[in-house]
Amino acid sequence: MSDARALWDAAAEGMAPEARQALQLKGVQTLLAWVKSRSPMQRERLAQVDPSAVRTLADFAALVPLSTKDDLRAAMDRVGSALPHLCVPREDIVLSGPSAGTSGRQTYQAFDAQDLDRNIELTARLFWCSGLRPGDVLQLLVTPFTPAADIFRLGAQRVGVKWIIRDNHEPTQVPRYVEVARSLEPSFLQAGVATLRAMAQQAAATPEGGPLPYQRAILMGAALGPEAREQFRQTLGVEVTTLSGQGSDFNLFGTECEAHDGEHWHGEDMTLVEVIDPATGAPAREGEVGEMVITDFYRRATPHLRWRTEDMVRVHPGVCRCGRTSRRFTLLDRLANRVPVRGTAVYPFQVETALSRSEDGRNLEFSLLRKTVEPQVLEVRLLRPAALAADAAAAVARRLQQHLDAELDLPTQVCFHDDLPRVGYKTLRVIDETRA
Numbered sequence: 001m002s003d004a005r006a007l008w009d010a011a012a013e014g015m016a017p018e019a020r021q022a023l024q025l026k027g028v029q030t031l032l033a034w035v036k037s038r039s040p041m042q043r044e045r046l047a048q049v050d051p052s053a054v055r056t057l058a059d060f061a062a063l064v065p066l067s068t069k070d071d072l073r074a075a076m077d078r079v080g081s082a083l084p085h086l087c088v089p090r091e092d093i094v095l096s097g098p099s100a101g102t103s104g105r106q107t108y109q110a111f112d113a114q115d116l117d118r119n120i121e122l123t124a125r126l127f128w129c130s131g132l133r134p135g136d137v138l139q140l141l142v143t144p145f146t147p148a149a150d151i152f153r154l155g156a157q158r159v160g161v162k163w164i165i166r167d168n169h170e171p172t173q174v175p176r177y178v179e180v181a182r183s184l185e186p187s188f189l190q191a192g193v194a195t196l197r198a199m200a201q202q203a204a205a206t207p208e209g210g211p212l213p214y215q216r217a218i219l220m221g222a223a224l225g226p227e228a229r230e231q232f233r234q235t236l237g238v239e240v241t242t243l244s245g246q247g248s249d250f251n252l253f254g255t256e257c258e259a260h261d262g263e264h265w266h267g268e269d270m271t272l273v274e275v276i277d278p279a280t281g282a283p284a285r286e287g288e289v290g291e292m293v294i295t296d297f298y299r300r301a302t303p304h305l306r307w308r309t310e311d312m313v314r315v316h317p318g319v320c321r322c323g324r325t326s327r328r329f330t331l332l333d334r335l336a337n338r339v340p341v342r343g344t345a346v347y348p349f350q351v352e353t354a355l356s357r358s359e360d361g362r363n364l365e366f367s368l369l370r371k372t373v374e375p376q377v378l379e380v381r382l383l384r385p386a387a388l389a390a391d392a393a394a395a396v397a398r399r400l401q402q403h404l405d406a407e408l409d410l411p412t413q414v415c416f417h418d419d420l421p422r423v424g425y426k427t428l429r430v431i432d433e434t435r436a
Ligand SMILES: [Zn+2]
Pocket: 257, 258, 259, 264, 320, 321, 322, 323, 324
């Protein structure tokens, strides 16, 4: 294995788009026949679909219905099983676990040995793209009970990393993460954006312990603008790239390459991703924001067919200079994070982007308040950093309010809070008034 190779799998990652589309067509045709004959959930849903009628990817989109997490939950009841989408014998399962989802009833996914091997391979591409190399020591802070936690570890091992320091990611454990990092000096961090921000504050508050040791980090949970990335470089000396995607149902992710022009979807030869208008289900127009829909045709145990992720993405145009031919996405928001204001709607990603364009607002954690009656003013709650004195906060909030009014073209009301609600390692971006 050479550290000098540019891509983990040049043949797959640099594949011509036409060759990839041919693979995708063959993949979805095979998958359709597979699930129709094996999946208790799909047998009924696809009763009217003739696999031989799918001759193009457009046919596939036209003939196969979209599916949702609620469809899976309904099938769990109907079939009387936690795995109504299981297409292999139970004894073939090598990994299974709950989704990390925090809302609604728990769902599950499973992998057979081939599924797992391929998913690890995709994860190796992802890590290589983010700059992880065999000599690195990885500190891995992820939800420990999901299949993703296993697969991240196995993917890093496939890249050649030997030493992996594992932990959960809980806001209350930040002092331990910092202590472990200072003691064992990992070179590479994988964690939530909010976790690294909290670790940086913890390290600054206890300077006698020394700086954080990382050279690189993969951050999850938010898109970072170039200014926020530059701030991590200048204040912590850490080169950061972002990771986002579908941990709970798919274990499929995108990561940025060194060009930082969207996150490469590393599994284009093993999955089909569509971007649709969430209101109509039709393909989103070129360059428009839409909902990501995934068919993971490489899977055998619990594959998904045109699964609505409820994630809004933007597709980046053009070809990336890194040599990867995969499409690049920026995950903008959950559909559920839409906050109606003054006859329009704001998503948290717009506020994150606007904040990152201001010196005071960069890398601040925030929540938006969603009111039961649509308001005329958007309420933005900012988490007061320890370095910002309480008596100075009001003036900064006023400046940021002016900045956001102009950037969002909406009246806002901005104030600092000493605490904001969290879900796992993420700050809750939208607080419903009923629970505020
Ligand atoms: Zn690239």
